[in-house]
Amino acid sequence: MESLSLSSTSTPLSVPSDIPLPPLPVIQDLDIQRKVFTHSSFIAKPKYSIELFEDDEESRDNEKLELIGDSLLGSSVLGLLQDLYPNLNVGQSTKIKSALVSNPTLREICRRYHLNEKLIAPPEQLPTLINGEKVLANLFEAYIAGVYYSYLKHCPTPLNLSNSTLPTPPRSPNQHAHSLSPSSSSSSVYISASGEASSPTRGQAIDHLDLWLRPLFQPIAESMLDQLKQQQIAKHLLIENDEDFNTDKNAIGANSRLNQWFISKESEMPDYASSTAGMQGWKTLCTAVDRYGKNWYGEATRSTKRAAMAVAAYKVIVQFEQERPDFKA
Incomplete structure (x- = not known):
């Protein structure tokens, strides 16, 4: 029998050291x-x-x-x-x-x-x-x-x-025998509720x-x-962290690319509203309005304000690319 693990890198499930054991039953024979x-x-x-x-x-x-x-x-x-x-x-x-x-x-x-x-x-x-x-x-x-x-x-x-x-x-008197077989004639008996002896x-x-x-x-x-x-x-x-890592990697320079496109091709530069997010760092909401008056939003929370702005802009880019194939930033 093999120990359990969720994957090749998972820790096997173990017996805690503080769990008390019930009394060990005695083998009479x-x-x-x-x-x-x-x-x-x-x-x-x-x-x-x-x-x-x-x-x-x-x-x-x-x-x-x-x-x-x-x-x-x-x-x-x-x-x-x-x-x-x-x-x-x-x-x-x-x-x-x-x-x-x-x-x-x-x-x-x-x-x-x-x-x-x-x-x-x-x-x-x-x-x-x-x-x-x-x-x-x-x-x-x-x-x-x-x-x-x-x-x-x-x-x-x-x-x-x-x-x-x-x-x-039910209890019964001890009967000594020399065979492991429960069908042996030397097996013990007890008195049932009806008064009859049975094994x-x-x-x-x-x-x-x-x-x-x-x-x-x-x-x-x-x-x-x-x-x-x-x-x-x-x-x-771990899966979430992997996704965040890939997103952060792709988001490098995303706000500069988004800003340049919107300044030259759309109505105005995107707006970045950032605020502190306690232990998580910074939270940024990126709002971009295209030439047709449609609002695009991207939100991200990261340990630094700069990283939060880049990821928020990247999320706008991902949405924008799906609807505007002319986007080349």
Whole structure:
């Protein structure tokens, strides 16, 4: 996953340093927990294999959990954005979603939860891996999957987040098992309202995840939307500045050219009314009356009076040329 940028020169959206993190849910199952923190380098499985399935020894790392966690996170973040900003257009929603699930964002969250400190890898590779962007992003996604599967197996007490409107998953006694599969016969059970025993559902496990992920990503999403707005404003100002630069360049000597034409070809010299414009400098209104009695106007605000007069005259010239092809000044 790549970090978000509006263009090749835009600043990627980032996680603010002052956003508090909600409590990290505990992975109840120790086997799942170990798999979450185990990097593939620790297993040293073959890099290339023609086998379709791995054996139990080879599947002890977090690669498969990372893949599942990526999908669970993407679904949760998209749902959050839709609930927060139902009228946000698809393009902007896609940009924010991409930023939220990007490697830099997930690495930062992983570090703030200190998950990198528990990474299991060969000692000689560990110093490099615990700082790797993709390694830590994958670790965080694996942790999400670990919480999901641990809930399916043990149905722990849900996170106590008072601002959540999600339904509270039912509680049940812990049942220890040795398989990640929620369909395993060793999965935990709880007593439903009807008094019948049943296994926790995948929907309840997703609700359990959302009790953590939504409070985690909501302030980050809000901050990134603000950053996106600021980038759009800066981009708009840049376009305006480019237009001003081209106009100022073309306006050099425009008032002299306009004055000479009107003195020799029209009724009288143009009038320039200038006044101060506070922090913006000077504002000039150029009024020119042609031989037919028609008034032509051009207005400009620039840092100096001279520049404002030149641009105001240039704006009159641009209009005048469109209607008077004989204008050659």
